[in-house]
Amino acid sequence: MIPVCRLDDLPAGESARVDTVPPIAVFNADGELYAIDDTCTHQDASLSEGWLEGCLIECPLHAASFDLRTGAPTCLPARRAVRTHRVTVDDGVIHVHVAAEEDTAA
């Protein structure tokens, strides 16, 4: 369980990057918190710097898009899912529970 930041510091529409290996991106999508692997599965780009719209995050480099709820790509050029991670808020602090490697979404 990795602390990310205070909930107050991640308003709706914002994202945070956690410097784990591999890095993780945490999003506040209209009040719902989601965490996924930060690196686009197509090429090296940080999804935390992407365009957030509803539950979809668009990669800033080639416009691949992922569903934050499942990690699944919703359009090309990405073909592989990113891992999703569970998020909790404890005492006003956002925590990410890193998924085990074998939980990688198919």
Added chain:
Amino acid sequence: MRTVVVVGASLSGLYAARELRAQGFDGRLVVVGDEPHRPYDRPPLSKDFLTGRADEDRLALSDTEEMAELDAEWLLGTRARDLDTRGRTVLLDDGRTVSGDGVVIATGASARRLPGPALAGVHTLRTLDDARTLRAELTAGARRVVVIGGGFIGAETASSCAGLGHDVTVVEAAPLPLVPQLGPEMAALCAALHRRGGVELVTGTGVAALRGTVAVTAVELSDGRLLPADVVIVGIGAVPNTGWLAGSPLALHDGVLCDDGCATALPQVVAVGDVARVGGTRAEHWTSATEQPRIAVRNLLAGYTAETVRPLPYFWSDQYGARIQFAGRRLDTDTVRIAEGTVTDGVPGEDGLLALYEREGRTTAVLSVDRPRPFMRARRELARGAGAMETVSRAL
């Protein structure tokens, strides 16, 4: 339509095959590719592939599952030699012919080479085979590398070579690289990245000759200077692969001439990607090669230009640890200002910058160095702006 032949098995050829199936074409689909490889992504060749950070499995654009879904016949390692006058039969270099009632031309472009005899140690960087050969040479110990051409391929390759510990010089014939793309002010900032990366940039002089008998030993510049070299990488642009179309009635002029819907002068023949001059513009951009096939295939299947597209030009380049992104259509008369970030001693700061090109108070293009979020916002605004994305659907 019963058979469609896609000539070209790279990015735009694969996207065309995908679009054909996605738009309901269930006939015979034949894809011809001159390289022996399944479709792969070229941008990493000058970057992570060259430095060894990424291997070949990371380059694949498709997988076995999709290949099965596409249900195409892949004629790889086979070059198209001719297209008949009706634009229906493709002659292959092994003598076979493939006939279809639709043809997608996606033969791309080839790296431009220097005239003169071939010397060992002289490379171009366009294909996977090019990159494999160069990578092998760069891992065999420290080399003196001269990169000819300061464009994006040249700069990225120089950056990768420097990252591998080689001694690198870039030679650019113009007074400054990338001026046509970025304008002089921003081109100067990007040129400064070479310095930041420890690479010498020699500008304003062309190459007179390559020295050496079997292997290259030096590059002789037009101003008389001699640059010793073990490895020379020629990055002086690409020429569209239209030679095989010389006997066809298609209009060729630095690419296959198409209307705004990728349709050529022949019915049932469309062109996409680097080889296509669409509505007067031939863009060698990755994004164009992925966006054009949807429109081209729609018009191919419709049998007339039902849809046209003029997407916002977009390209990016990774060099010396910086990510450059550019979107829009700038004119030389546009002004440019730095909206975010700073420049110190003519070099973009480590925290990057965002520059806006403007005309009559309107933003026409945007350039970012390591500022992906504001860049994305600006790019979207440009795409939404009047005239930028002109998708016109015509009903019969």
